[in-house]
Amino acid sequence: MAARRRPIWEGVTRSLRRSLQWRVVAASMALSTLALVGVFGYMSLSVGQNLFETRRDEALVEAVRASGEMQQIFDEAVTATLTSGEVDALQDRALDAVTGLIASRTSTEYAMLRTDRQGETLLQMNDVQSQAFDTDLLSTELRTAVADASDTAPYYQSVRLEQGGGSEPAIMVGTTVDVPLAGRYELYLQTSLQSTQATLGFMQLTMVLGGLALIALIGLITWFVARMVVGPVQQAADSAARIAAGELDVRIPVRGDDEVATLGRSFNDMADSIEVQINELATLSTVQQRFVSDVSHELRTPLTTIKLAGDVLHDRREAFDPVAGRTVELLHTQIERFERLLADLLELSRFDAGAAQLEIEPTNLVRLAEGEIAALEPLAAEHGSELRLVAPGGHFEAEVDPRRIRRILQNLLGNAIDHGEGRPIVVTVDSSSDAAAIAVRDHGVGMTEEQASRVFDRFWRADPSRQRRTGGTGLGLSISRDDAALHGGWIDVWSRPGEGTAFRLTLPRAGARAVVSPIDLPPAEEPPSEAPPAQAADDTASAPIALVDPATRTTTEEVER
Template identity: 35%
Template sequence: MSDAPSGRLRGRMLGILPTLRLRLVVVFALVALTAAVSASGIAYWLNRDAVLTRAQNAALNDFRKAMEDSAGQLPRKFGCDELQDAAVRMSDSTQSYEVVLLGTDRDGNRCNVSSDTNDFTIEDVPAELSRAVDKKRPVDDANDYPYHLYWQRITKGEEPQLVGGAKLIGEQPTPTGYMLKSLAPERDDLNSLAWSLGIATGLALIAAMLLAQAAATTVLRPVRRLADAARRLGEGELNTRLKVSGTDELADLSRTFNRTAESLEKRVAGLSARESSSRRFVADMSHELRTPLTAISAVTEVLEEEQDNLDPMIAPAVGLVVSETRRLGDLVENLMEVTRFDAGTAKLVLDTVDVADQVTACIDARAWLDAVELDADRGIMARLDPRRLDVILANLIGNALKHGGSPVRVSVRTGWSQTGEAQLLVEVADQGPGIPEDVLPHVFDRFYKASASRPRSEGSGLGLSIALENAHIHGGEITARNAQEPDGGAVFTLRLPRDASGLAAAGEDRDTDRDGGDDGDDGDENKGNER
């Protein structure tokens, strides 16, 4: 469960930072910004503490000495005017602070004098500081004096200030003094330091981004070359190799790619050689079988004509030989046709035909008129290969009759493809139980049998695949589905362009047969794939 939020976060980050270059730059910038801000912050606070402590100690030490030199030299019984003069003398210091002195004059009156009543009076002294200054502490081994110097930083308006206070040690009552020093110069110095550190942080960030760009370029250039090589390898350029330099991880990756490409090239070459050998073997075998098969077919035709005159014990055997010979002939023709498609030598011989007439001729030639219902308007013209269209229709209708039963409905209509091309649509629907859902994806596979208990059947298992190849060579497609009606059977839909001239022109340079002959007559190829 904990992986889900992290996965969503990772997905958002990949959406915000779609490229590796951008991610590298952002990571470099964040690291540099974090380091620069941390260093600048530490430097600022260290300098701030040092500056304030130095200014504070200098002012307090000077104030303590001034208290001793000025207030400490007053007579035992002094007047308020003498206390005022002492406050003025104390404020006349290089540390630039103001002074307030408190005491009792010779007449017993309280004196509250200030070096500058406009800038500093007793009211400006925090009460907490005043209580600490006036508090007498017992003298013991841990405390040598009853009174101490105390200080506090305050802010008056927007100006930072330092307030310090102390009571003279001696026979009481003695004067008490307070000083007020402005820390504005130190604040200005610290502000200048902050600006300097901020500028340094910005420069460091810019430098980090430039370094990130350089690093990204260094890293991504070989990655880009690797991606380009992988794309070319995927497009079939198996001789693609990368130039390897260096000993880093990317160089190791390039070497691995080269080894993989070399191994793949060798493996594909071996597979291609074996495939070519197998295809040549099938073609040669099918071609060599034609001569003896022709002789056998002639003999079986004679035996079939004389079957009624044969011994009843021999007649069934003769019938079996005749049917199996025909099946073998169909298989050889189908194998020859498949070999042409695999070798890429099959081509279109175009003619302009009336599709309804073509369907009628196909049905009539195979004596299916009573078992097929035709729904096609005359006058739907198409330019395609009539022989290959006949092969497609024979396989689809024959397959529907064998597995779905009659009546088979064939409907012809026109339409448009998604690219706006005029299309011919032929739909073949039967009344059978339909095709099982697990079989539907495989009905056009070669030699596919829906039931393992029927490895032998009247069909070669190639009919529907040959029909599909003939549709592809026209630039069309065949799809299979089950009708939605409760009693509906299988529905095969053939889609062909109404003009295949462009495809025929593209294949003009290809040979028609591997052995130099023409395509030949495929015969009655209505032995469809087994469902």
Template identity: 40%
Template sequence: MSEPPQTRTGPRPPRRPDTPVRAVRRSLATRMALMATVAGVILIVVLLNAVNSRIANAVYEDRKDTVLVDAWERVTIAQQAFDDSSATTTDEVTSVVEDEVADIRQSSSGAGVVGVVMKRSPQESAPQIINDVSTGEVPLSLVSDELRDKVADGADGKQYYEWVTIPDTAGEVPGLVVGSRVSLPVAGTYEMYIVYSLAPEERVIERTTQTVFIAGTGFLLILILGVWALTWRVLIPIRRTSLAAQRLAAGRLNERLVVQGDDEIAALSRSFNDMAASLESQIEAWENLSKVEKLFVSDVSHELRTPLASIRLASEQIWAAREEIEDPFAARSVEILMREVDRFEEMLSDLLEISRIDSGRVQLRAEDADLVAVLRGVLDLVAVHIEAKGSEIRVDAPAEPVVAEVDTTRVERILRNLVVNALEHAEGSPIDITVAAGEDSVAVRVRDHGVGMSPDVVKKVFDRFYRADPSRRRTLGGTGLGLSISLEDASLHGGTITAWGWPADGASFLLVLPRSLGPGGAPGTYTLPGPLDVVPDDAPGVARAATRRGGAAGEASAAPGGTLAPAPASRRSEVVRESGQQADARDGEQAAGPRRVTVVGPGDAPSARTPEDSGGRGRSEGRR
């Protein structure tokens, strides 16, 4: 889903609510706390495993030593009983063994014994055999074959053990099986296995693990809070520096930081103060120089008006008597004098206008005007230049009036500058002028198919006195202030001028103005991107990003995506030309000479056509 349109001027839209990711990115203290959390969790897990492993090993080793000693005593007592027994038959031996096993089980329950198992040794060959004996609580499967092999192959009087898992009512608990060989009367060698439970030790280890986990969690919370508080405290001077930098950028050049101590933060504050002082002095110097320049331009412009008036009066007197001049060189000099006086007066008017704009004493004379009618008036004014340059002007305008609240004089000046600029660089190729209207804005696009502009030129085309190619000869005069003044006039309305161009593919200038001004003639607002796109339909794909938007601040931006189709023109629209005749007199006009200004009506071909489409007029490469 596309985002809602935004207005060109007015208050900035509210900032989007912070998501968790944006909050983490915007806060160094939060990132440090998060890093401390991750590091603390890893540390606690490692510490818990290490401590738990060491404690478990220590507890189990101590318990093993105790179990081995206890088992040795039990086996010794049982062997003594077997040696002292007078049993001579298998049943008597079985009875003695069962009694001894039961006695061991009952007497050693406090030591953790949960069962005793007696098995015949695999190497025993005596003919008398008694059955394997075990207490009912312990399954015979606890005694593994590996342990039996160790006991059978081991020496007499040696103990062998194995860690096992003992089934329990609550699950499973760790245990230890200790095996030794004993000699029975008549039956020979048997293996005695005593099974010990380590449930108490397991409970001790679990409590220890819980204690370590609780302590680690508390340590982690303290670590997180400590890191966050420390980071927050350390960042206070940095936040102050950031706020001071924002105030400095907003124009408060006297902004300074309080320097405390000699650490890195104090060095940062001193560096900021030095930078602010340097900026203040340089900006003051530039402002003073700018004031001197503006005052110089204003004074010179006003002072030149008096001698210019005298020169014009004298030149007009000479021009009125030009019929009496017999010398052809003198007559030619009079013509050049009048032309240059006109040009000088135009240049002086531009300088005076720039002076008035810089002084801030400009007031719009707002009225409702039809931009199509204003455009026709401008084309009438420059009709002589249109005929001289040989370019065909193709106007594409809607049938209904395009009415907006504007200062007609300033809008006429904007359109005249754009049209004259297009004539200067079209080199005889067609010029397409499109007028469109939106709900809250109106637009005029002037598109030529001449030498075009490079993207670098587009970025500077609204700068004062800028000439892309100083060696290029201008045939229609100009001071390099026309587009700058046009930009200022558009900004006074709350509008904008956008430029696009590409070498050898022509250039396009788009004027967008709000339909209504603000209270008291203040700049109006409109919804971006406006009713027209600055990039024409026939522009190369690679050139669609080479735009520049001129506004109140002259900022740069990319062209709006998508170009709206030009609005159709009315069949009743007048064909603007020097003779003032109507469009239905085409045949007579063709007989008299080529038509330079046409209106594109509904159903006709689009106005954005290349020079090749219009007859293959050649063009030379160059820059504006």
């Protein structure tokens, strides 16, 4: 049962959270219910109290009248009896009078009880009560108050009568009668309030049914009113969503001159302005992209010629004087940098135009990382940095574009070498059933939080004065971020001044949801491998490269076997 109720309750909660109209209806009905409960509760109490007081007053008046009439009957009966000398017949005549008097009243239950603590009297009369009268309902307080009264003022108490397995309210009214020659007697009349209770119950039922109908009517009216207000707002929200999706010609129909119509006209004016500006920006962006692409393509032809001439001069630089030879070297370096800059600009123009495409194939990320580390090994050795590869093990193979992943890793390793201050650089490769990740961690100068927030901006450098050996176009990290996004992944950065920097590339697997990167940021520090470093193919000495599995402490060669 609880399992069934939960989806219903969750569905209601979801509807209230997503719909302003239903929230307004629910709030109106809830507040109306509280107001009606308060008003009807007060009315029920007031009417019930009034009905009780009215019936009580009637019972008190009836008791006083009955007491007076009975007192007169007893006085006349005693006088007639004494005159005729029939003293023995006094009780019978008095009881007949009492029975006839009570029977004529609306209250059919009665009791006439002799008051306690009286002396001997000439006439002894027995207590008289009707069959249904229950003397146990008379409280001691009521009998004491009636017996001690100095006059015939009535006293009452509320009681409940057990009738047919149920109970009904009633009122007991007591007063006194002085019987000549017999003493004081207490007269009690029992008045049922069942009819009054039935009247009150009918009134309460009528109020409850009327209240429910009123609440339903209020909810219906609120729904229509809210619909009149929320409908245009919902239409505006839908139109805004369609405009955001690219349907710039969507507009809201406007009718009337009220506030909602003013909102619609303002929205349409805003949409017109946005459409004009977006079209202008789209045109400008297209022109800029075409310009960059055209310039890059046009520059390739003269650059190729310049590069050929520069290569010829660079090959013969030993024949020139030192100044000319150094000039040729600088020319060769800048031509190469210019060529890389053109290639980066062309790549950015493809990303901006949405023309970049992936060439997916199964790739072992560990082998890919090994290859890039081996390619940059000489440069790392020049800077005094040791390159380490840490691979904890797992699902290393991934469906990626290896060319783009290599480019990302080249950029990250190049930055680590340039800013690593000659300290070890750790490349961590790990994966899970949901994602694969590569992290590059250096222990160099690091960056501030503000610098780290801008590290992916185009043409931005944390330290423009630092000498770079791996390119330096200022576009590498921006292109790397776009390459990661093209795979559906992302690049995170962690950096602390004086502690170094860590970049982490995360690539979700197809169909994975709520992806968590398998590598922490910064990656956990791993001790260097005790295995001998991997050697290059020609067996020449190089900076050590170690692939370490922390669980088994295996090396690259063992993994390959």
